[in-house]
Amino acid sequence: MLDLSTFDGARKAVTGFIKGKSNFVIGYHPDADGIAATTILAKHLKSLGVREESLKFYPINNLYRSFDDEHLKEIETSEHDAIIQIDSAISDNKQIEHLSRKYGPVMCIDHHHYKEGLEKIPQVYINSVRFKGVTRPDLFTTSKLMNSIFYDPANDWLELVGLEGDVVVQSVNGMPIQEVASRLNTLGLIGRAMEPLDEKTLRRNKLVKLAILSNGAEELLSHVEANSHMETLFQDIISDINLNLDVLKEKRTPISFSDNKIYVNKIISEKGFEIAEHILKAHIKHLGYNETFIIYSEVNNDITLRAYTSNTTIDCEKVVRKFGGGGHQRRAGITNYRLDSTPVDSFVGHLVDSLKGEIAKRDE
């Protein structure tokens, strides 16, 4: 039995899992770290003689962190002898349990915190969190982990892309690693609310394939820039993000409550991009004392909302949980929650009241 809390054990387990297999289903988180890690794995498999056609890539659903139903059906009807999930932050163990029971060999490689019990389901569960010698496993990104397992100096740039993408290190604007990480995160994670899954999948898999083709950050950047569809989309998204950031910077009058300020902003995106999370995660970094941001968008009666606070007595996750949302104490959100007959303003107003309730509890 290999000890997967040691690096040596993990490396042996991964190489043992891959050995002798030829058809791979690879599920990956379509952000910079997930794509970079997937690229390192794919390059390694190719170096072992696995044909690229035998690698079937499936971006996992960013919200549910599992395969979309359509992809699951496709996987179940296709030929494969190994399923691998990369950087997936699996939150629901059921799907992986189902796949594992039906197909046996499943391997997960990740660096996110995981639900207890998950490590017992796949055949091989490798997570930075499990290594005894790592003091901040969340920072030991999946691409870093992957380049530790299959170390190749030619992949150092991918390791940096993963680190940069997960904002472990934030680069000076305009540097190649930063530009690549930004494009992968933007094009991989953002789409239109009504965009068909096939279209999203095609774009994300294209990013993986371009990364496999590339020998460095500049080369990948030039490949992505040369793809007019992707570049137009990227520029459109960035322009929408900047438009919203300008609005946020204007610092509209906040809702003042106790010694707190609550800013509420509706996302403006004529083309319907789902940018709320990206704005909040990558662009709103400095919150003042006891400030809370609520940013949201509404498409076809579905609301997508994100909350971010610097007030430690507010639990954003608790506030959004009753609407099927999730996240962390300081940062949480709701995605595509059906409003039915509730007007969007009332819904947001109700949420603000919940926040006020949290603040009031502290004051008691």
Add this chain to the structure above:
Amino acid sequence: MNKVKEYKEKLIGMLQQSKLLALVYHPDADGMGASSILIKYLLGSGFKKDNILLYPTNTNERMLEPEQETDILNKTPDTVIYLDLSTYKPKEQIERLKKKVKYVITIDHHYFKKELADIFDLCINSSFFDELTRPEAYTASKLLNTLFYDPSNYWLEILGLEGDNIVPSLPGTVFNDAIKILNDFGLSDREDEPVMIQGQRRNELLDCLVASNNVGDFIAKFRNNKNLSQHYDSIIGDVEENVEILKKLNPTLKLETNNSIYVHKIIARHGYAIVGQVLKGHLPYIGYNSTYVLYQQFKQKGEDQIYLYTSNPFVVCNKIASKYIGGGHPSRAGFKVEKKDINIVLDEVISDIKEMITLRS
């Protein structure tokens, strides 16, 4: 990005006016990674290797030792560059250098008071880039590879990031092995060795890094150098011996407040100053409300070292260290003991720790 261009132009302008250059560097993984990027750039620009003088600083004051300063003043380079030195203490030293050389430059990522930048002819610090939310995490090697960008230097960026613990290492991986070599070797002094001899050994290590194309190549080159390898094996042997003892150590004092204080005298069979390394690079986990007091005695130097490390937020290590003109962080700090009985100082330190714990209760 415009700022990068602006700084780069100024720096290159100064370098172009220099025929002889002195590079004063912090001898840890980040400092040596950054130095390596700069040297590679200089060599690629036609600079002769012999015209780059290298001076690793000591690890505490992070400034030139008197012998090194004299050597620089005698050789009168056109430019002196301070790299990854996290200190702006040596104001007088910089002023003395400025009288003899054209330019004194600093390139760094550590926090400092901006007004101190004026001492230098050029000061480049990660904190000058407004878009960085954590400039201290934008290490010197990362900053250097931003200024003199070359994709083949990415591995040196990773070394700097890992070495400064911004991304922790995974035991047994190649980067971790390289960092252990650079940090443990680079930061451990030997009390019986003259400054210039220690400097030569560190410069030899830096040469090894400059000559390498990737991290695996560096480890192989280092291992092929018997002199360097032997020194390193002695250091790491001593470090690991102490770490093993610390892992099994019973508390020296158990307080009623659920606090434990561990006092340990460093065993250094080969005479290297390793107390900082034991604490910084090898003792990442300490239990709840534990405080470590590690000390090392040096007979020849006539000075001893005490390092503190705590998981109790009410014990402010740097506050204690500052009483003895030392410094560091709230959870980790150190200082030197000169001309004073170390046992008396240890009693004072423990009494301070106890007082901080008691005040909270």
